[in-house]
Amino acid sequence: MKSARPGQLRLGDRIRFQKHTYTVVGLTGMRVRLADAQGIGMLVDQVHLQSAEDFTVLGAGNRTALGSAALLDTLPRPVAERALWWQRHLVELLTGLPPDAPAGSGVKPEYDPACRSLAERERAKAAELTALGEEVTSRTVKRKRQQYEAGGIAAVVDRRLAPHASLLGRADPRLVAAIRQAISESVSASTRTIEYARWRTERILDAEHGQGAVGMPSRATFYRLFDKLSHGVHVTGSARTRRSLADQPEGPFRYESVAAPGELMQIDSTPLDVLVRLDEGVPGRVELTGLVDVATRTIAAAVVRPTTKSVDASLLLARALTPEPMRPGWAQALAMSRSVLPHRRLLSLDERLEHAAARPVIIPETIVCDRGKAFISDNFRAACRTLEITFQPCHPRSPAEKPHIERTLESVATLFCQFIPGYLGRTAEHRGRGVEDEPLWSMLEIQEFLDEWLVAKFTDRGSP
Numbered sequence: 002m003k004s005a006r007p008g009q010l011r012l013g014d015r016i017r018f019q020k021h022t023y024t025v026v027g028l029t030g031m032r033v034r035l036a037d038a039q040g041i042g043m044l045v046d047q048v049h050l051q052s053a054e055d056f057t058v059l060g061a062g063n064r065t066a067l068g069s070a071a072l073l074d075t076l077p078r079p080v081a082e083r084a085l086w087w088q089r090h091l092v093e094l095l096t097g098l099p100p101d102a103p104a105g106s107g108v109k110p111e112y113d114p115a116c117r118s119l120a121e122r123e124r125a126k127a128a129e130l131t132a133l134g135e136e137v138t139s140r141t142v143k144r145k146r147q148q149y150e151a152g153g154i155a156a157v158v159d160r161r162l163a164p165h166a167s168l169l170g171r172a173d174p175r176l177v178a179a180i181r182q183a184i185s186e187s188v189s190a191s192t193r194t195i196e197y198a199r200w201r202t203e204r205i206l207d208a209e210h211g212q213g214a215v216g217m218p219s220r221a222t223f224y225r226l227f228d229k230l231s232h233g234v235h236v237t238g239s240a241r242t243r244r245s246l247a248d249q250p251e252g253p254f255r256y257e258s259v260a261a262p263g264e265l266m267q268i269d270s271t272p273l274d275v276l277v278r279l280d281e282g283v284p285g286r287v288e289l290t291g292l293v294d295v296a297t298r299t300i301a302a303a304v305v306r307p308t309t310k311s312v313d314a315s316l317l318l319a320r321a322l323t324p325e326p327m328r329p330g331w332a333q334a335l336a337m338s339r340s341v342l343p344h345r346r347l348l349s350l351d352e353r354l355e356h357a358a359a360r361p362v363i364i365p366e367t368i369v370c371d372r373g374k375a376f377i378s379d380n381f382r383a384a385c386r387t388l389e390i391t392f393q394p395c396h397p398r399s400p401a402e403k404p405h406i407e408r409t410l411e412s413v414a415t416l417f418c419q420f421i422p423g424y425l426g427r428t429a430e431h432r433g434r435g436v437e438d439e440p441l442w443s444m445l446e447i448q449e450f451l452d453e454w455l456v457a458k459f460t461d462r463g464s465p
Contacts (some may be wrong), residue, residue, distance in 0.1 A: 010047070010058075011096070017057035018050060027150030028095045032148055080159060087157045091149045094126045094142070172226055176214050179205040180230050187236045188247045194237060201224050221292040248398040265295045266365040267406035268376065270316065274414050276423035278441040279307065284423070287444055289451075290314065290375075292321050293409045294363050300409060300455055301363050305448045311378035318384055322364060367391040369403050417454055421447065 010016075010033060014025040018035065023043075027034030034044050050056060056167065076084075093099040111117060111125035120139075123146065127139040148156040183201045199220070205213040217223065235243040251310035259265045270290040279285045291303040292311060301321035319392075353385045368390055370376035377394055385392045395402040418424055422439040426432045 015059040017055055017059055018053055020055060038238045084154055084158045087145055088154045090126060091146055094122050094146060107254045135219045173215060175210060180227060184231050184234055184236055188243055192237060193239050195224060195227055198227060262294055262296050263363045263366050265367050266292055267295060267369045267403040268292045269371060269403060269406040269410060271410045273305065274418045274427055275421050276425060276436055276441055277447055279445050284441055289410065290317055291406060291410055292317055293406045295405050299361060299363060300459060303451060303455060305444055305451060309375045311375050311380035314375045314381045317382040320387065322362065365390050367393055369393045369395060371395050372397055
């Protein structure tokens with residue numbers, strides 16, 4: 002083996018030093034950064050290195066990996082070209098000459114390692130790149146130089162532009178497509194287990210590509226792949242949650258910016274979580290229909306009915322536009338109701354009249370509703386046209402388009418219903434025993450108490 006002592010080492014050179022083999026991975030002035038086969042590095046002064054008795058240049062077998070585009074074959078062309086562009090400038094910064102310099106070329110004075118410090122060369126390179134229109138600071142040049150010395154050209158690749166590894170690994174695209182189809186089929190179906198999804202995926206593959214044309218992975222591999230593809234879909238969880246997530250709008254979605262009261266109002270109805278005593282004397286459920294102003298979060302009106310019909314939705318508009326003291330006979334009816342309601346009043350009679358008079362009357366300009374029969378009926382549309390209100394129905398199965406009334410009705414169930422006899426809870430799991438045996442109120446009594454609660458408690462507490 003022939004020994005050589007060149008005056009200049011290059012990146013990628015393999016050398017013999019202190020009875021070990023190293024690769025030159027960095028050149029900083031008169032210092033050389035070496036790395037052994039295990040990746041353990043060391044920084045050695047070049048004079049000390051070349052004066053060692055066993056110093057030998059073994060060859061440049063790994064220079065391709067450090068100094069060419071061999072590592073960039075899998076990257077997009079603009080990304081690879083940018084990395085090579087940085088490599089050329091960094092090699093010139095470290096050694097004084099770019100890697101493609103012709104033989105016999107002289108070193109630029111501003112990049113001469115023998116005359117200029119590393120910081121001076123970094124500032125000179127930053128000035129040169131800025132003159133070329135790159136807007137690069139000396140700190141950026143220093144960071145790129147350190148990355149290049151530590152990991153070669155692969156370390157200066159712009160990872161923001163490089164393609165990322167797929168989360169699905171090397172899975173067959175046909176298998177992935179079949180799993181996605183099985184997941185999409187589960188949105189409106191009853192909840193099943195992952196094993197059913199595995200069986201369904203195999204049936205889909207056989208139907209589209211032939212019996213056994215696409216092999217199924219092992220159970221453990223399928224479970225991992227299915228977990229990645231079904232993340233956030235709740236395939237094996239609640240069917241109600243799964244359908245709700247599927248109905249959410251795709252992509253960016255924003256609500257209208259509302260600045261004035263009445264500019265945008267939302268209406269909806271929901272079953273009330275309370276048993277009431279119906280006219281026949283039997284217990285039953287009723288529905289609550291409410292109208293909320295988006296700008297102020299004020300419940301303009303709310304009515305309780307056995308089943309919400311179009312005339313009830315129109316009545317809700319009339320209640321919202323008519324102050325309580327101006328309703329014919331309202332003061333007398335209020336005084337009479339005090340002797341029959343089965344509860345202690347929240348306010349005295351005078352306070353009730355005062356709060357009712359101070360309650361804001363908001364005239365709707367636009368009403369947003371879902372596609373319930375009561376709201377898309379000709380009766381309700383005609384009422385909106387008469388009052389010159391813009392009627393705006395939501396898209397089918399899109400509760401996210403009217404979130405304020407959804408949350409308001411939920412607040413009524415939490416803050417109001419649980420204090421009334423016959424409270425059922427929001428689901429059967431929260432329901433107690435013997436609820437129907439409690440002293441139930443009539444629908445009119447609940448309506449009267451709800452009206453008082455809205456002006457005495459809910460309006461004063463602010464938005465839900």
